[in-house]
Amino acid sequence: MSIGRRKSGTWDQPRVAVGALALALGMGLAAAGCSGETTTRTVTVTSPSPTPTTSTPTISSVRVTGPTEITTPGGTAQFTATVTLSTGATEDRTSTATWSSENPAVATVAANGMVTAVADGASNITAAFAAVRGSTGVLVRLPRRAPDPVGGARLPLPDVRAFIEQTSAQRPDLLANSCPGGVKYRNNPWLDYIVDALRQQDTRWGYNAKPTRTAADNGGLPVIAAGDEIAYHYSAGPDEGSRDVYLIDILANHCGNPPSLTWRVFTGEEPGIWTGVGRF
Known part of the structure; x- marks a missing residue:
C-alpha cells in the first residue's frame, strides 16, 4: 500500500490491493476449516406422549336368578342375568343376554328374561354371553281341578285333614297369628297359606263367605270370610258365589x-257361600 500524496490540492486515495486482500481472507477461512476443530449441534426431538389404552372388561361368569316355581297357568316370572366382570365388578345384563329354555314345552323365556309357564314339569333357564353362560331351574306346578260331576251329582269331599296338618306344621308362626287384630270373619295369612296349598291339589277349594254373619259380629267391620273355615265347591258352574x-x-x-287344628265337617248346619275373597 502506498501513502497518498497531495496532488493539485487534493489527496490521492490509498490504493489497496483488493485482490491480495480477498486472497488472504480466503486462505484464512480455508485454514480455519482445516484446523481439525469440529462443531457439534445437538437436536432434541420431542415425541408426543402415547395415549393410554383402556382394555374393555370381559365377562367372567353369569348368575341367573328367578323364582323356583310357577303355579298359575300362563303365569309369568321375571328372571335376571347378573354378570361378574374381569375387574371383579358385577352388572345387571338381563336386557342383553341371549335367553333360552331347556324345555320350552314346560316354560318359555322371552328376550328380556320373562319366563312363562306352559305345562307341568321342570326346565333350566339359561342366559348366555357368547361362550359364558349361567342357568337356574324352574318348576312349573299348575293347579288341578276335579272334573264337574255328571247329572247334577255331588263330587265327594276330599279328605285333606292330614295334608292341612302337615302344611300348617311348616309355618307355626302363621298359626299363632290366625286372628290378627282380633277380627274373626276375615281371611288371615295362615288361612291364605292353607287355601293356597289346597288349591294346588284342586282349585275347587276356597273360603266360606259366612253369609250368616254381619258387621255387628265382626267388630263393626264388613264380613269377608270365616277365618277358620274352608269351602269345597262340589257341583258344576262357577265357583264364586256358589252355595x-x-x-x-x-x-x-x-x-x-292358643288356636289349634281341628277337622269338623258342618255342611248343612248353616248356609255357606264359596268365595275367593278377591285373591283368585
Missing part, C-alpha cells in the same frame, strides 16, 4: 290362645 259347597271348620279356639 253348592262342603263346609269344614279347620281351626278350634279361633281367636283364642
Whole structure:
C-alpha cells in the first residue's frame, strides 16, 4: 500500500490491493476449516406422549336368578342375568343376554328374561354371553281341578285333614297369628297359606263367605270370610258365589290362645257361600 500524496490540492486515495486482500481472507477461512476443530449441534426431538389404552372388561361368569316355581297357568316370572366382570365388578345384563329354555314345552323365556309357564314339569333357564353362560331351574306346578260331576251329582269331599296338618306344621308362626287384630270373619295369612296349598291339589277349594254373619259380629267391620273355615265347591258352574259347597271348620279356639287344628265337617248346619275373597 502506498501513502497518498497531495496532488493539485487534493489527496490521492490509498490504493489497496483488493485482490491480495480477498486472497488472504480466503486462505484464512480455508485454514480455519482445516484446523481439525469440529462443531457439534445437538437436536432434541420431542415425541408426543402415547395415549393410554383402556382394555374393555370381559365377562367372567353369569348368575341367573328367578323364582323356583310357577303355579298359575300362563303365569309369568321375571328372571335376571347378573354378570361378574374381569375387574371383579358385577352388572345387571338381563336386557342383553341371549335367553333360552331347556324345555320350552314346560316354560318359555322371552328376550328380556320373562319366563312363562306352559305345562307341568321342570326346565333350566339359561342366559348366555357368547361362550359364558349361567342357568337356574324352574318348576312349573299348575293347579288341578276335579272334573264337574255328571247329572247334577255331588263330587265327594276330599279328605285333606292330614295334608292341612302337615302344611300348617311348616309355618307355626302363621298359626299363632290366625286372628290378627282380633277380627274373626276375615281371611288371615295362615288361612291364605292353607287355601293356597289346597288349591294346588284342586282349585275347587276356597273360603266360606259366612253369609250368616254381619258387621255387628265382626267388630263393626264388613264380613269377608270365616277365618277358620274352608269351602269345597262340589257341583258344576262357577265357583264364586256358589252355595253348592262342603263346609269344614279347620281351626278350634279361633281367636283364642292358643288356636289349634281341628277337622269338623258342618255342611248343612248353616248356609255357606264359596268365595275367593278377591285373591283368585
